[in-house]
Amino acid sequence: MIDTYICIKYNYLMDNKNNNTQYLKGLFEIAILMMLQKKTMYGYELTKELKESKCFSISDGSIYPILKRLTANDYVDVFSEEYEGRIRKYYRITDLGKALVENRLKELDSIIKYFKEIKGMD
């Protein structure tokens, strides 16, 4: 299961999933990177786990453009292995990816803290 930490933040931040696609993709990126921090995974596995999280609904296939971006930005690296007669691509988080997660979580923390202050929750 994906870390509940980021789910809580996601629910705070996203009222309308159709708005701000790039921002939503950014949150998906962090969720994916956090999953990859736990273990090396492939596309199907990542999609399945995201769906189980209940706060990140994703259509099958939608993960691949996001993974492409993460790879292109060196946040993850890819390697292929043969599995039951077909080639399977596995994704692994890089040090740059780990640093990104850390920074983004700090940023999100500050945002949530600020929102709570405005709302008078603290």
Next chain:
Amino acid sequence: MDNHKINDYIRQLEMELEPLPKKDRDNHIMEVKDHLLQSVTNGKSVDEVLKSFLLPNELAKEIKAEYQYLYSAPSAENRHPIKQKSSKKIWIILSVLVVVIIFPIFLAIAVFIANVSDNPTDTNGNIEYEEINK
């Protein structure tokens, strides 16, 4: 397993991804195919699997949009090859300039200087000076 429908899906996706470089297209196709087959292996029917998947044109649109974004924004993958390509270009242009323009100019200057300073010598190699008859 009804591979026929999966192959149809893959064929359509391949057509939609035609604008991408072949290597990238093949990579996406291979990955999507693995995803579809794994879903079926895990117990879903082919129809269920295809229904939960984005339509080929929708998925291709998302993938192509990502490439468009990557090639318009400075990213690690995008930035470096372009830099390498432009520095390669500069070297090619410089080489052509040297060979076509600068080298012939230097050659012409060298020949000119050689002709100007080409004084007649005697058989011993000593410079013969013309006597100035006043």
